[in-house]
Amino acid sequence: MHVLQPPGWAPAKGYANGVVASGRIVFVAGQVGWNAQQRFEAHDFVGQARQALLNIVAVLAEAGARPGHIARMTWYVTDKHEYLASLKALGAVYREVIGAHYPAMSAVAVAGLVEEGARLEIEATAVIPAPGSGET
Numbered sequence: 001m002h003v004l005q006p007p008g009w010a011p012a013k014g015y016a017n018g019v020v021a022s023g024r025i026v027f028v029a030g031q032v033g034w035n036a037q038q039r040f041e042a043h044d045f046v047g048q049a050r051q052a053l054l055n056i057v058a059v060l061a062e063a064g065a066r067p068g069h070i071a072r073m074t075w076y077v078t079d080k081h082e083y084l085a086s087l088k089a090l091g092a093v094y095r096e097v098i099g100a101h102y103p104a105m106s107a108v109a110v111a112g113l114v115e116e117g118a119r120l121e122i123e124a125t126a127v128i129p130a131p132g133s134g135e136t
Helices: 044-061 082-085 087-097
Strands: 003-006 018-020 022-032 069-079 104-109 120-129
Touching: 022 044, 044 069, 044 087, 044 120, 069 082, 082 087, 082 104
Parallel strands: 069 104
Antiparallel strands: 003 018, 022 120, 069 120
């Protein structure tokens, strides 16, 4: 996977403007912050974000992928102000679960989510490098 950084652009903070990758593609459906039994243990934004990220990691593992293979994430948040106010704590949770890997990302404020009680939903696309590509 190669991060795209156009010349003269200020570096993106916490995400990449784009990435190039080749290999097997894994599409992870939008994950909300509930556990494997579809129950919310956390009701705060950061707690739900942590669980949603853990859910993404679990789905990736089913394909033999890991967080470093994520090429793109889209975050859907129900409260833009809560998201912005939580950035520091959110960054810590992100690094705890995903590590220091920053794929192309978008964040979208939405009026609501289908799952009652969900404060955010995150979807991801990962690319598992082709064998022999030299990438891990």
